[in-house]
Amino acid sequence: MEEVYLIYDIGKTNKKCLVFSHDGKVVDEYSEQFAETTDEDGFPCEDILKLKEWVLGQYNLLSKKEAYKIKAINFATYGASFVHIDEHGNPLTPLYNYLKPFPEQLKKDFLSKYFNHNADEFALETASPFMGMLNSGLQLYWLKHKQPEVWKTIQYSLHLPQYLSYLFTGKLLSDYTSVGCHTGLWDVTKQTYHSWVLAEGIDQKIPVLTAVPVAGEKDGILIGTGLHDSSSALIPYLKKYKAPFLLISTGTWCINLNPFNATALTQEQLQKDSLCYLQANAQPVKASRIFLGKEHEYQTKRIAAHFHVQEDFYKSIEHPATIHVAEFIPACMEGSGPKPQQQQTEWNLSVFSNEQEAYTALLKGLTDLLKQSIDLVNTNEVTDFFIDGGFAANRLFKYYLQKNYPHINIATVEFPQATALGAYLNIKSAESLT
Secondary structure, three states, rough: OEEEEEEEEEOOOOOEEEEEEOOOEEEEEEEEEEOOOOOOOOOOEEEEHHHHHHHHHHHHHHHHHOOEEEEEEEEEEEEOOOOEEEOOOEOOEEOOOOOOOOOHHHHHHHHHHHOOOOHHHHHHHHHHOOOOHOOHHHHHHHHHOOOHHHHOOOOOOHHHHHHHHHHHHHHOOOEHHHHHOOOEEEEOOOOOOOOHHHHHHHHHHHOOOOOOEEEEEEEEEEEEHHHHHHHHHHHHHHHHHHEEEEEEEEEEEEEEOOOOOOOOOOHHHHHHEEEEEOOOOEEEEEEEOOOHHHHHHHHHHHHHHOOOOOOHHHHOOOOOOOOOOOOOOOOOOOOOOOOOOOOOOOOOOOOOOOOHHHHHHHHHHHHHHHHHHHOOOOOOOEEEEEEEEEEOOHHHHHHHHHHHHOOOOOEOOOOOHHHHHHHHHHOOOOOHHO
């Protein structure tokens, strides 16, 4: 029997269970996409019960495989998501979507109570712009004040990676990578929960914070504590490279991570969606974000409809077209990225002759915006950019990014499954501690 490691890589769209060999090779992979459900307001959200069933089902399936002896299990998931459980460990609420609107009056009440009516003060102290539900700590504040009866019955609120770990161990934990992903919970100057969290008693609902990668055991199998996916994706690069680099982690969000930039965030950086993540050891990582994948999805559908082609038309485009009109106006970036202001006009597709021209202009426009985002956290010492995730195989994306940074070495897919690999390396490093 081959000793293997099960790694769950849970994205907003794709759910994966990867089987790693002892030497870090993926020997098997299972993936699933679930239809979203809705919360009590009709807003789309993750079906937490279906996710729970699938995660446990994959374990049951693979634990019966005669070829495998499972040595450890770990988890990497998207952030800004809490699972609120009762005294029996059952979810009490939907897994609220971090894109759900945050009530404007509640925002005013919160900022007036704790931050002198000033969102910039919140951003400076928590190293994250005010983003409503994307600050997952504010989901807890919202629940407490908008659903007080539900709040009273919550035994604990678990970050999504730790909830999956809890399903196997029954251990109630939090980890630094989850607390450090723009939650608004963390005071970066004091390196502890912010005073507003203590004043609201929210810390009483959050399990003990740990930097230990192992939560416990199940049937003699090590069970990891779990990680936020962007922080997990950084681990393989930090392990292999010592020279300063910047990781461009692409997907629905494009997150630019610079673990070699220790300067404090400025007000301008915070206003343009820069923030600090935390590594598993609580060390900060300077980052900037842009809603690149969402914008790409929206605009490619517009282009396909305009030119009457299939929605996946862009997958066959390998070379840029000659374009004379390249102005790009984003539609999905209000409140995020380097240009968070609302755009007043829609990007005009009628100036293009065909879908290739339009797509070329789209990729140029997106990478120009990405450059503005990267420059917020980049430093002169950085010599390499590593592209991870969905855009790693997009030739036009790399072409225009390289044009924007002609003196930087830009490499793609250095670690094809970087998020899962990071979770594997995290749990494997703990073997000697047990």
